[in-house]
Amino acid sequence: MESSRRRSPWARRTGGALVATGLLLVTFAGTRYVEGAVRAEAVREQWEAAQVRAAVEATRNGVFTSVAAGGFTPGSPLARLRIPSIGLDEIVVAGVGDVELNVGPGHLPGSALPGQPGNSVISGHRDRHFLRLGGLALGDTVVTEMGPRRTQWIVVSRRVLGAGEPALFATVDATLTLTTCWPIRFFGPAPDRLVVTAKPLEPPAAGVQG
Amino acid sequence: MGYAFLRPGLTREDPPVTSGRLFASLALVALAPGAAAAQFTTFVAPPPRVDTVIVADARLTPAPTADSLARANINNMKAWVDSAAGNAVDLRAEVATAAPLPQPGYFADGSPAPNTATPLPLIVLLGASAIGAGTVLLRRR
Secondary structure (H helix, E strand, C coil), rough: CHHHCCCHHHHHHHHHHHHHHHEEEEEEHHHHHHHHHHHHHHHHHHHHHHHHHHHHHHHHCCCCCCCEEECCCCCEEEEEEHEEEEEEEEEEECCCHHHHHHHHCCECCCCCCCCCCEEEEECCCCCCCCCHHCCCCCCCCCEEEEEEEEEEEEEEEEEEEECCCCCCCCCCCCCEEEEEEECCCCCCCCEEEEEEEEEECCCCCCCCCC | CCCCHHHHCCCCCCCCCHHHHHHHHHHHHHHHHHCCCCCCCCCCCCCCCCHHHHHHHHHCCCCCCCCHHHHHHHHHHHHHHHHHHCCCCCCCHHHCCCCCCCCCCCCCCCCCCCCCCCCCHHHHHHHCCCCCCCHHHHHHC
């Protein structure tokens, strides 16, 4: 009777190995999430400090001469993205690499800056910053802030495309394109992309140097 | 058996030509590297002054960009390696056919959306499942 109550060595070893492996996996993923959150907070502080500096400079000189807090180096804060309807308020960083997207939504290098003529592409992870992007509906308002330039956008299209399908197109007028993976609730690398396009409520203000 | 093929103008009817000097020359050529304990692979020429040629040709190339300059540098390295190996290199052709390389991550018309796929949710799920299964096994009696 005593021996039947004891755990078998096989179950003990396998159970221990599974728990250890699981802890490693969860620790790895958790470290990535925590690292991203910490860096996102640092990036927000950088952004706010840059905004203050820009405001002081504007008060002194009358013009804004810089927008991005850290230039356009990957990972530096570039703009602020707000979508009130889904409660999104994130600092957009330059670059769409793995490191940058872990910090926040990333601005695709080579695309227009938010509010400037052309297509401005901002991408984010569906499990973090763009978690609620799927709830965005046509007609919703998106706000981007970049230095003194504050642009209000209206969502005009919402498409789901395959990962390899053409999704980004050059435009003459100001366009904001937000992309993330689709489906939002999906375990593993999601096969599709959600592409949300918005147009500005007003034409971009001229004379403000990015 | 003869070596008539080595002497143009001789026919099969001519007497075979054997030359001790020929054998000696061939043997010398074959054995010299071994005797010198060295490897004779090819003629190593000094690198040509490719920069001057590249710049001159780049001026002829329509609308050179920074990307094509990067490509030209790679071609320079290839030209240097080829020249070191004794191969003839046509630098003009290399530069003329060098197309601007797309810069990684740059926005191109009709390009797919950036890769935002992340395996982290799957890793969390697998980790949690492994912990759960392991705990069950450890508690099983």
